[in-house]
Amino acid sequence: MISLKNVVKTYSDFQLNISMAIPKGRISGLVGKNGAGKSTTIKLILGLVKPDSGEASVFGTQSCKLTIKEKEQIGVCLADTGFSNQLNILDIESILVKMYPGFDKAYFQRKCEELKLPKDKIVKEFSTGMKAKLRVLVAMTHKAKLLIMDEPTAGLDVEARNEILDMLRNYLEEDEERTILISSHISSDLENLCDDIYLIHDGKIILHEDTDVILDQYGILKVNEAQYATLDQTYILKSHKEHYGYACFTNEKKYYQEKYPDIVIEKGGIDELILMMTGGYR
Amino acid sequence: MAGLFEKDIRLLLRRKQTLVLFLALAVVIGFTQEGTFILGYLPFLGMMLTISTISYDEIDNGYTFLMTLPIDTKTYVKEKYLLCLSGTFISWIFAVVLYFASKFLRETNIVIANEVPIIVSFLPVLLLAMAIMIPIQLKFGAEKSRIVLLIIFGITAILSFLFEKVIGAERINSMIIKLDNLNGTVIGVSATLFVILAAIISYVISCKVMQNKEL
Amino acid sequence: MDIILNHSSMIPIYEQLMDQIKSKIIQSVLKEGEALPSVRTLARELRISALTVKKAYDRLEEEGFVTTVHGKGTYVTASDKQLAVEARRKAVEDAFTKAIDKAKAVGLSKEEILEIVNIIMEDES
Numbered sequence: 001m002i003s004l005k006n007v008v009k010t011y012s013d014f015q016l017n018i019s020m021a022i023p024k025g026r027i028s029g030l031v032g033k034n035g036a037g038k039s040t041t042i043k044l045i046l047g048l049v050k051p052d053s054g055e056a057s058v059f060g061t062q063s064c065k066l067t068i069k070e071k072e073q074i075g076v077c078l079a080d081t082g083f084s085n086q087l088n089i090l091d092i093e094s095i096l097v098k099m100y101p102g103f104d105k106a107y108f109q110r111k112c113e114e115l116k117l118p119k120d121k122i123v124k125e126f127s128t129g130m131k132a133k134l135r136v137l138v139a140m141t142h143k144a145k146l147l148i149m150d151e152p153t154a155g156l157d158v159e160a161r162n163e164i165l166d167m168l169r170n171y172l173e174e175d176e177e178r179t180i181l182i183s184s185h186i187s188s189d190l191e192n193l194c195d196d197i198y199l200i201h202d203g204k205i206i207l208h209e210d211t212d213v214i215l216d217q218y219g220i221l222k223v224n225e226a227q228y229a230t231l232d233q234t235y236i237l238k239s240h241k242e243h244y245g246y247a248c249f250t251n252e253k254k255y256y257q258e259k260y261p262d263i264v265i266e267k268g269g270i271d272e273l274i275l276m277m278t279g280g281y282r
Numbered sequence: 283m284a285g286l287f288e289k290d291i292r293l294l295l296r297r298k299q300t301l302v303l304f305l306a307l308a309v310v311i312g313f314t315q316e317g318t319f320i321l322g323y324l325p326f327l328g329m330m331l332t333i334s335t336i337s338y339d340e341i342d343n344g345y346t347f348l349m350t351l352p353i354d355t356k357t358y359v360k361e362k363y364l365l366c367l368s369g370t371f372i373s374w375i376f377a378v379v380l381y382f383a384s385k386f387l388r389e390t391n392i393v394i395a396n397e398v399p400i401i402v403s404f405l406p407v408l409l410l411a412m413a414i415m416i417p418i419q420l421k422f423g424a425e426k427s428r429i430v431l432l433i434i435f436g437i438t439a440i441l442s443f444l445f446e447k448v449i450g451a452e453r454i455n456s457m458i459i460k461l462d463n464l465n466g467t468v469i470g471v472s473a474t475l476f477v478i479l480a481a482i483i484s485y486v487i488s489c490k491v492m493q494n495k496e497l
Numbered sequence: 498m499d500i501i502l503n504h505s506s507m508i509p510i511y512e513q514l515m516d517q518i519k520s521k522i523i524q525s526v527l528k529e530g531e532a533l534p535s536v537r538t539l540a541r542e543l544r545i546s547a548l549t550v551k552k553a554y555d556r557l558e559e560e561g562f563v564t565t566v567h568g569k570g571t572y573v574t575a576s577d578k579q580l581a582v583e584a585r586r587k588a589v590e591d592a593f594t595k596a597i598d599k600a601k602a603v604g605l606s607k608e609e610i611l612e613i614v615n616i617i618m619e620d621e622s
Contacts, residue, residue, distance in 0.1 A: 068352045078346065081342055086293055096285070098285040099351055
């Protein structure tokens, strides 16, 4: 569905160099610190930005050359931009009707009711949460085969986040060929939703793993100096010096559980993954 | 493109107060001012109003989102030109109506055929103004384009001043007399062709500007 | 399906899922020929990734508990009582292997391990 082959994009203070392949029916998560390259990656995939070298393509077509019919199959939710905030829900509804042949007006109206989006206010007067819900909704109401979501749940409270995640799950269930790429800072959302995770740091993908492998097999060993000295380093991905000794990140938790039953081993989720692999674990 | 029209028209309708003011101003000027001022002023306002939709698109990285919709840069540019042309033309029709209405109130002897060249002559000028303003707005955005236009006016003024100095007032006068003597139709047609050419060049430049925009 | 997953447990999610589906099949809560929910539906209900559900379904198929018909879904295999017993037996073998590995890692000898087993079994009877 989505393919990035050795895509390089250079800016004055930053360079992106990545490869990625997301097949149909997959829901993938993109995580990383601010400035790591998540937004640039998304812009490359959507053809908003041209790669300096390499190839970015969607549905087998180069992203910069996507046809209008192909774009109709993509639903986009970007972090800080959408329709003009001078419009209201009815305006947006009328615009979408004319933009997307697959637009489902009844679904849009029903969801606006359910999500309690005000009909008589312009978007400028919406709360942050409402704006986010509207952005997500706009991307999901025209039966797109591919959804690209940049921080869809940012600024939402727990209840709203769950509403959105449930909407995404239902969306996938309706059609097995639908694919979603989500970038987010909220790891718990991704852990409960995504099939696999890409970790991007300083413009490079430093890890790509199935979500359940991360949750089941990754872990953090907390060892003191003495234990560290004799520790089997085979499956240690990264170690950080701590006040008690060392924190060691591994992708084979079981191995260490069996070999060193006395050592404290914590579960590794996406947050731990980010912190350990990109530095700064406490 | 239909979606883009829907968006721009709805945005314009949001500014009901501005539109009402615009119409009221039009009627007042139309009936108090003699002469053809309104034939230029009103359509010019119409043009500025429709061009202002560009600044709405620009705010808050709006372009970035728009380009993810099923449109391409060519469609976007086409829609802007069409919108602007329609807006300007409709305002011009309205201005013509007001012009004749106020004339009827003042005079009894009106030969419409005589008036036609005058009222029509405003159109190429308006088209030229549009051809200049749209690419500038697209490239520089609402804020900066004001400055750019001022600079252009300034440069044009300086150039004409220098032109006059270099060539001399007399030769300019004789050139103007020669032009005056040319057939009105020839002037009209060549001016129109020149302006249409300018419009085409403007469209091509606008497309290039949009294609190269950093999103 | 009333499956309860413990996300804080050290047991991998797909394993918990497998175990619970297995016991439902063995206890005939899920009957022969009955269809399991689709991968995406179960993923939605349990709020986990679809790949995890798929992994569980694939492993269950390997062990002979379910069969996947491409394009139609996953069904409980016409189970032979033998198959169920076989699987239960294998599960016990696996548990024993794990316990013995742990014991060895701690440094217990074969005799010490067998002694522990005897003590436990005597306690039960």
